[in-house]
Amino acid sequence: MRYPAAMIILGIETSCDDTAAAVVTDRGERRILANIVHTQLDEHSPYGGVVPEIAARAHLELLDPLIRRALEEAEIGFDALDGVAFTGGPGLIGGVIVGTMAAKAIALVHDLPLLAVNHLEGHALTARLTDDVAFPYLLLLVSGGHCQLLIVEGVGRYRRLGTTIDDAAGEAFDKSAKLLGLGYPGGPQIERAAAGGNATRFALPRPMKGRAGCDFSFSGLKTAVRLAVERLGGTGALTPQDVADLAAALQAAIAEAVVDRTSRAIDRFRSEHPAGRTLVVAGGVAANTALRQQLATLAAGAGLAFVAPPLGLCTDNAAMIAWAGLERLRLGLTDGLDFAPRPRWPLDPEAAQAIGAGVKA
Ligand code: KG4
Numbered sequence: 001m002r003y004p005a006a007m008i009i010l011g012i013e014t015s016c017d018d019t020a021a022a023v024v025t026d027r028g029e030r031r032i033l034a035n036i037v038h039t040q041l042d043e044h045s046p047y048g049g050v051v052p053e054i055a056a057r058a059h060l061e062l063l064d065p066l067i068r069r070a071l072e073e074a075e076i077g078f079d080a081l082d083g084v085a086f087t088g089g090p091g092l093i094g095g096v097i098v099g100t101m102a103a104k105a106i107a108l109v110h111d112l113p114l115l116a117v118n119h120l121e122g123h124a125l126t127a128r129l130t131d132d133v134a135f136p137y138l139l140l141l142v143s144g145g146h147c148q149l150l151i152v153e154g155v156g157r158y159r160r161l162g163t164t165i166d167d168a169a170g171e172a173f174d175k176s177a178k179l180l181g182l183g184y185p186g187g188p189q190i191e192r193a194a195a196g197g198n199a200t201r202f203a204l205p206r207p208m209k210g211r212a213g214c215d216f217s218f219s220g221l222k223t224a225v226r227l228a229v230e231r232l233g234g235t236g237a238l239t240p241q242d243v244a245d246l247a248a249a250l251q252a253a254i255a256e257a258v259v260d261r262t263s264r265a266i267d268r269f270r271s272e273h274p275a276g277r278t279l280v281v282a283g284g285v286a287a288n289t290a291l292r293q294q295l296a297t298l299a300a301g302a303g304l305a306f307v308a309p310p311l312g313l314c315t316d317n318a319a320m321i322a323w324a325g326l327e328r329l330r331l332g333l334t335d336g337l338d339f340a341p342r343p344r345w346p347l348d349p350e351a352a353q354a355i356g357a358g359v360k361a
């Protein structure tokens with residue numbers, strides 16, 4: 001089968017707590033024709049975190065009208081599409097199943113190529129949609145579910161240099177925010193609180209700093225925040241200044257740890273790919289201004305261009321899934337209607353195996 005030289009792709013994202021649909025094209029130029037995200041904040045915030053069953057039910061209710069709205073915004077019908085891309089994993093399986101079934105139904109009814117996209121691949125390739133970044137590049141993926149350093153060598157060709165051995169960076173923000181009595185999601189709230197804080201009042205650890213390799217660890221940091229809160233008399237006893245100072249200390253510790261790991265990854269990237277030119281950051285935590293600034297400085301010092309997609313494309317969205325699907329379709333990498341949703345799906349299976357079962361995909 002031959003595929004058109006320029007395409008319009010529908011993307012569907014349902015792997016966590018965002019229900020999203022988008023339409024992306026490379027006709028003429030790379031463009032997002034529609035990008036709708038419904039963040040299930042009201043659904044989950046009473047619980048201080050994402051509840052998988054509630055997420056799956058909400059995806060089921062929200063997705064069909066959202067897809068219809070995305071097509072309306074793009075001013076096209078199903079007949080104009082060249083393919084349908086969806087997040088096939090990794091993620092909360094109930095939600096992934098909802099997106100997979102919707103995509104399969106559309107592909108079947110409208111006789112379209114089906115494109116199962118790894119959620120992480122969506123984040124990984126976003127910089128090519130926004131900035132046309134050439135392969136190979138070094139990617140730092142920092143989100144609520146993932147914390148990885150990868151060399152992106154091509155579509156479907158990812159080499160993992162490091163990952164977290166426990167929590168993701170976003171989890172450290174979210175769990176610490178809960179300890180500080182701040183709402184969910186914690187990252188933006190910590191950033192806001194940190195603006196009025198003194199980062200040196202509390203000495204928090206810089207996990208893994210100076211260690212060989214590029215792996216991350218954040219659970220010790222969360223414990224250190226918990227101990228500091230307990231010493232102050234517990235969450236209820238914290239003054240606004242305590243919260244601000246702890247938030248500032250936490251943000252500084254996470255940024256310093258991430259920058260240290262990334263600087264090691266840059267050394268490896270440059271020795272293996274002397275022609276590589278770019279450091280890309282993706283994932284929700286990349287929305288953090290302090291972290292972005294420090295990474296920009298690090299990249300500049302290493303002679304690399306620094307690319308951070310706009311905030312709305314750093315956090316979960318379906319434009320990134322549509323774009324990854326488009327890149328896959330260009331190469332003829334389609335999937336069958338028998339594709340099975342995957343709760344775990346490492347981008348680099350070799351690295352995932354080498355490091356052991358305890359590490360998140
Ligand atoms: O990529 P994303 O939307 O979803 C996942 O795939 O996880 O990332 C969400 C994560 C949450 O943990 C949230 O607290 C964090 O990104 N986050 C931030 C900021 N904005 C979102 N962390 C730190 N600073 C921010 N400004």
Ligand code: ZN
Pocket residue numbers: 119123143283284315316
């Ligand atoms: Zn994500």
